[in-house]
């Protein structure tokens with residue numbers, strides 16, 4: 001949050017000694033408020049003032065780290081309520097829940113599912129990031145499950161447990177993995193803080209309602225502990241939704257840092273064994289302010305929309321995702337390979353190049369400057385037309401790299417065929433399929449045709 | 453310090469638009485809050501959930517759906533009746549795929565007949581969607597609007613290219629409702645509303661379709677467009693953006709790879725039907741939760757899930 005110059009001025013020693021390089025403390029304070037100068041330039045600030053200042057200039061929503069190494073994730077740290085205002089920064093993370101009441105078989109199945117649902121989309125890894133391991137009653141089994149997951153999976157941990165004795169043993173196993181310890185409540189919070197504070201582990205707070213949660217945060221903060229995540233779960237879907245929105249709003253709009261922490265939602269619990277309800281709720285809380293969303297299990301049907309939605313929502317609206325216009329060889333393209341043209345929008349490029357790779361047919365990909373837009377958008381914007389494509393083909397040097405004179409265009413701009421042929425009389429323009437997923441078959445047919 | 457609910461009062465309110473007639477009419481819109489934010493104020497009428505049917509046999513639909521509709525899919529009126537009785541959606545969306553000039557290119561008269569038979573067969577309000585060919589849609593809607601006079605249908609859509617013809621026929625000559633379709637941009641949405649208004653269409657007869665995409669396919673632009681449209685109304689009371697929003701989700705979600713790839717090609721992805729439902733449920737939930745007031749769905753399971761969700765949230 002921006003602190004005003006006068007607020008800062010009140011904290012200075014008001015000596016006007018000029019050691020900071022400014023004529024007065026006020027002038028100095030104004031510069032600091034503008035972000036043009038560091039507060040440390042004044043050697044005379046009291047520790048108390050510095051602490052106050054740090055408090056006042058701390059982000060409204062704290063960034064909490066969970067996990068270690070490759071499995072380290074940042075949660076929270078958001079600055080705006082709507083992505084167009086700036087951008088959302090730390091995407092929500094998906095967890096799968098394990099409990100000590102589950103049979104080995106079920107545990108193994110979930111582990112296998114988490115392993116098998118891992119893939120790349122637009123250059124980013126898509127996978128379940130956390131194992132949520134809940135203690136119910138069987139300590140030995142609980143510890144075994146933690147051990148097993150640690151051995152078999154690359155995930156961060158969230159230990160759901162209110163029993164500090166059990167947690168002590170569990171933490172012996174995974175303390176170094178920087179897990180979330182979820183289960184501090186009205187009764188046990190002091191013990192919980194003692195348990196996590198030396199290792200600064202993120203602590204999950206839970207309470208009956210928003211008011212109780214707010215009071216609990218206050219108490220925990222009173223103990224000097226601020227590495228927190230908030231249990232937003234309510235009795236119902238409606239209450240949980242209200243909680244999540246209120247937590248985020250209280251932090252960012254009311255500028256009250258008590259709720260300036262990431263939130264946890266157990267979508268599995270709210271969806272009562274209905275897989276599609278779980279997808280619906282996970283989508284809802286991806287759009288509206290969930291930080292960790294716990295699922296019952298994972299499969300591709302759930303993962304494909306959820307990970308894609310999240311990826312979309314967390315793209316920076318100020319930074320277009322583009323690829324460099326150029327010609328790219330795929331599958332070892334050579335002097336006989338055909339040329340496929342598409343746009344420089346990263347999403348489109350990755351989808352199309354992925355399909356070409358899947359076909360294993362050597363091809364050249366020609367990417368003119370299309371303004372960073374999708375096929376139809378750039379076409380409608382006048383940035384992907386017959387002459388611009390024609391000129392790009394002539395100037396890109398592709399005519400020296402391949403002897404093939406087949407140019408495949410996206411099916412959605414079939415209307416461009418004539419215009420491109422006018423501009424490139426030596427080339428045969430072939431209209432490709434509408435959807436890139438049909439490219440493998442299309443390219444194999446094209447290849448056979450060429451040999452025939 | 454005690455916790456205090458953070459409440460935001462709105463300066464403007466979404467218009468209430470009625471579809472259908474008599475006892476079976478439904479109301480879209482009416483909210484003065486972001487979706488499901490009842491702590492802020494009046495959330496208006498419940499989000500409306502419609503089911504898609506076609507004027508031709510649904511060749512490209514997943515097998516289990518073709519199986520469900522096998523006895524009715526050759527006849528749109530029977531199909532509509534079946535959907536109404538079996539699934540009870542808030543509205544039915546008849547999509548005139550057969551009119552597409554790149555397909556069967558059915559005549560406006562044929563389309564009018566089909567629409568009339570469907571409207572007569574059901575009590576559920578009817579939304580009629582065209583082909584995306586603006587010129588053809590205009591010709592078709594002119595005839596259809598007349599044929600379904602009195603049924604208070606919604607026409608998807610009038611665009612910058614054909615709004616004069618569509619607006620005049622659907623809303624002015626026969627008092628139906630007009631869908632105003634723009635391309636993911638608050639200013640374009642505004643401009644089309646203004647143009648329709650200048651033509652003589654009442655703002656209360658417009659439902660906006662401000663863009664449509666599947667989750668993962670440029671969907672973030674939709675999120676931000678709708679966020680901005682709603683904030684312009686609630687924070688600044690922008691009178692040119694008071695219309696409710698409809699999103700024909702199923703038109704996009706079933707054609708992306710996630711829903712289309714055959715099981716033989718991607719065995720690890722599992723059931724194609726499940727993937728399709730999941731894409732549809734995720735996209736529909738997301739668009740409703742930023743501010744769409746009505747969605748079109750294709751799969752009964754999606755309808756069932758969204759119904760449950762909307763009931764739980766309102």
Ligand code: B12
Nearest residue numbers: 342348373374375376377380381410432435436635664670
């Ligand atoms: C997001 C979006 C935008 C974003 C831009 C995002 C971006 N970076 O492109 C914004 C909001 C900026 C935008 C703007 C506009 N948009 Co726009 N936009 C969309 C939207 C919703 C999604 C586009 C998308 O991301 N698609 C996903 C990508 C992956 O699809 P794709 O590039 O087509 O790639 C697929 C296929 O084409 C194929 N493929 C791709 N390359 C190749 C190559 C070969 C060889 C083959 C075989 C296949 C193939 O594979 C891919 C996957 O199957 C679409 C509607 C929709 N649902 O499609 C409208 C849409 C494309 N936009 C449209 C319009 C009109 C515009 C504007 C001109 C509006 C205006 N008047 O200002 C502007 C243009 C920009 C400007 N003013 O400069 C129209 C185009 C209408 C038409 N049929 O011509 C659409 C269809 C919306 C509509 N129904 O009105 N848009």
Ligand code: SF4
Nearest residue numbers: 016017018020025042
């Ligand atoms: S160094 Fe500190 S005390 Fe001295 S003028 Fe600057 S702000 Fe004031």
